[in-house]
Amino acid sequence: MPTISSKNKPKNIVLIGNPNTGKSTLFNSLTGLNQKIGNFPGVTVDKKTGSFNYKGTKINVVDLPGTYSLAPNSEDERVAKNYIENTNKDDLIIVVVDATNLKRNLLLFSQIIDLDKQVLLVLNMMDLLQKNKQEINFDKLSKSLNCPIIPINAILNKGINQLKEAVYNYKENKNSFLINNSSKTIDETMLRINKINKIVDDVFTENGKNKSYLLTKKIDNIVTHKVYGYLIFFGILLFIFQAIFSWASYPMDLIDNGFSLLCDYVSTLLPEGIANDLIVNGILAGLGGIVIFVPQIAILFAFITILEDTGYMSRVSFLMDRILRQFGLNGKSVIPLLSSTACAIPAIMGARTIANYKERLITIMVAPLISCSARIPVYTILIALIVSEDESYGIFNLQGLLVMGLYLLGFVTALLSAWVMKLIIKSKEKSTFTLEMPVYRAPRWKNVGFEILSKVKVFLFDAGKIIIAISIILWVLSSYAPGNKFEEINEKYSNSSLDKSETNVLIASDKLEASYAGIIGKTIEPAIEPLGFDWKIGISLVTSFAAREVFVGTMATLYSVGDADNTLSIREKMMAATNHKTGEKIYTKATTFSLLIFYVFAMQCMATLAIVYRETNSIKWPVIQVVYMGALAYLSSLLVYSIFS
Amino acid sequence: MTLDQLPENKTGIIKQINDKNLAIQLLAMGFILGGEVKIERIAPLKDPILITSGTNYISIRKSDAKNIDINPDL
Structure with missing residues (x-):
């Protein structure tokens, strides 16, 4: 019987392998939900770490980015190489290989062996091997390589226990692959490949055609076709946007109603006063404003993960490379640009697969122009002010058309800005587009689930922290005023002849104007007046700099100060808003369109700027980004x- | 002859790769010296191209294909 004892020292294992070998699936199988995503020191490549317990021993797992060899070609591969070179002597390196493509996959294995590391070889995708009627003589392979081998099927969770057992029982093993190290990399690599090919030919038998490979080529005949290829791609895009706006509306309504019930409940639960006000109008209002995006973000990330997981995204990159190159971008920019519709942060991190520095930089610089999910609520609420829900143009819903138009505007501007930057930024580095076309396969739903979960978690907790902090600051700024301004206002209305509720509204709006938040808004009002914005919009522009979605929360906080009973929706409150000078309606067509356009272009996201700073390792690029997008x-x-006024 | 001159669906043998970084990358992706290479498909806008060697299947730009010397199969 295994007993849990503390004397067992924890073991460290590192997963490495070629891209598309199912390494992440294995990582998920090993660690389950016991994982976290961090960063490697100095660079922003995702470092996935996790752990599991086996027979009382804690085993820590690190999952490295996929790499073809230890001669790095991109930021991703450099990270993997440096990490492997600096592992401790007793760390166990698990090289995960695609069992159906041993010849290519074993090159990396042989290079790691020769770094004098402890290695365990895992053959994944055993199901495909059987489907392709291929066989491997494991004993012979293990002897030729002088290394233990574990065959697994990560998707079906087969062989995982055997792997854990092998890790647990691993005995140190002195090994080397190629003794004659040539000084020339190409010659040395060819020597390795020739030796590997000889070994594999001896243990690998094929008893028929490789079916999955043939099917992949048939699919590619359609998917990369000069007409159908582009049609399918735009069809998929249309479908995704449709899904984000229609499917997500049901859970979003539920969340919305749930939050207003919660607010009502909490406000009756707590005694009236500062605490009640802070919790209901400050924290809960801000919180509700972010939780409501979760369905849209989950749907968007689900689609993007599925497109990548099936292998389709590589084909889109192939189709788009020639076009994107005109604009100083790369076929590989497709993934960052598409994921920007969800959030610019993972998109900018995703640009690291682009080997050429200039193309990578331009991708990073223009990605935030693509409308992200944080703009969705801003667009939604503003468009509802000028177009009613049932207005339509032909068969198309007018609100939907407008949103589509804003997305297109962002996308086109991103391309044009890229083109301008291509002319300005100088670079002599060669640009390449060498990308593997993986075999098509069904999406691994578990991976999709993990991906959604981790992205939603980052959104809720990282963005959530900022939004709640801002909501509280904003509540304080709008609830207090310098000196005894509030007392003066109370006095002014003490003899008012109006009825009590009307007086309260007047008192509240006067107080807001006198508050610290009001002072800030008034200070910037002259600068934004030509755009049709008043001081309340001014406050939300300032708070939106933390994150765009704060706009809705700010509106909710600013306008609920005048509505103590919380009876009206934010939209209704904004509709009713009037200018404090002229008394005219604030959200006219001209102001609303102007504000919409401002949100399409302006760089209002601190988190994105922080990522740009880390990715480019310079303060110069985020500053340029704020300036050029702000001017735009x-x-x-x-x-x-x-035009409109 | 270089790889960019090979028509769609034709094969050749890789003789030499005249760019060190490209060579290291291609070797690791399964396109080896003395190995067979096939032009699987040329993109709708004539560039890049999809090439295969065995079951290894990648896309590459014509400017890189120019650096790959081949012996075409007839």
């Missing part, structure tokens, strides 16, 4: 406002 936003809003 200001000038376009100015233009739009003067």
Whole structure:
């Protein structure tokens, strides 16, 4: 009987392998939910770590980015190489290989063996091997390589226990692969490959055609076709946007109603006063504003993960490379640009697979122009102010068309900005597009689930922290004023002839104007007045700099100060808002369009700027980004406002 | 002859790769010296191209294909 004892020292294992070998699936099988994503020191490549317990021993697992060899070609591969070279002597390296493609996969294995590391070889995708009627003589292979071998099927969870047992029982083993180290990398690599090919030919038998490979080529005939290829791609895009707006609306309504019930409940539960006000109008209002995006973000990340997981994304990159190259981008920019519709942060991190520095930089610089999910609620609420839900143009819903138009505007501007940057930024580095086309396969739903979970978690907790902090600060700023301004206002209305509720509304709006938040808004009002914005919008522009979605929360906080009973929706409150100088409606067509355009272009996301700073390792690029996107936003809003007013 | 001149669906043998970084990358992706290479498909806009060697299947730009010397199969 295994007993749990503390004398067992924890073991460290590292997973490494070629891209598309099912390494992440294995990592998920080993660690389950017991994992976290961090960063490697100095670079922002995801470092996935986790752990599991086996027979009382804690085993820590690190999952490295996929790499073809230890001669790195991209930031991703450099990280894997450095990590392997600096592992401790007793760390166990698990090289995961695709059993159906041993010849290519074993090159990396042979290079790691020769770094004098402890290695265990895992053959994954055993199901495909059988399907392709291929066989491997494991004993012979293990003897030729002088290394233990564990065949597994990570998707079906087969062989995982055997692998854990092998890790647990691993005995140190002195090994080397190629003794004659040539000084020339190409010659040395060819020597390795020739030796590997000889070994594999001896243990690998094929009894028929490789079916999955043939099917893949048939699918590619359609998917990369000069007409159907592009049609399918745009069809998929249309479907994704449709899904984000229609499917997500049901859970979003549920969350919305749930939060207003919760707010009502909490406000009756707590005694009236500062604490009640802070929790209901500050924290809960801000929290509700972020939780409501979770369905849309989950759907968007689900689609993006599925497109990548099936192998389709590589084909889109192939189709788009020639076009994107005109704009200083790369076929590989497709993934960052598409994921930007969810969030610019993972998108900018995803740009690290682009080997050429200039193309990578341009991708990073323009990605935030693509409308992200944080803009969705801003667009939704503003569009609802000018177009009613059932207005349509032909068969198309007018609100949907407008949203689509804003997305297109962002996308086109991103391409044009990229083109301008291509002319400005100088680089002599060669640009390449060498990308593997993986065999098509069904999406691994477990991976999709893990991906959604981790992305939603990052969104809720990382973005959530900022939003709640801002909500609280904003509540404080709008609830207090310098000196005894509030007392003066109370006094002013003490003899009012109006009825009590009307007086309260007047008192509240006067107080907001006198508050610290009001002072900030008034200070910037002259600068934004030409765009049609008043001081309340000014406050939300300032708070939106933390993250765009804060706009809705800010509106909710600013306008609920005048509505103590919480009876009206934010939209209704905004509709009713009037200018404090002229008394005219604030959200006219001109102002609303101007504000929409401002949100399409302006760089209002601190988290993205922080990522850009880390990725480019320079303060220069995030600063340029704020300036160029800000100028774009200001000038376009100015233009739009003067056209419509 | 270089790889970019090979028509769709034709094969050849890789003789030499005249760019060290490209060579190291291609070797690791399964395109080895003395190995067979086939032009699987040329993109709708004439560039890049999809090439295969055995079951290894990648896309590559024409500018890189120019650096790959081949012996075409007739």
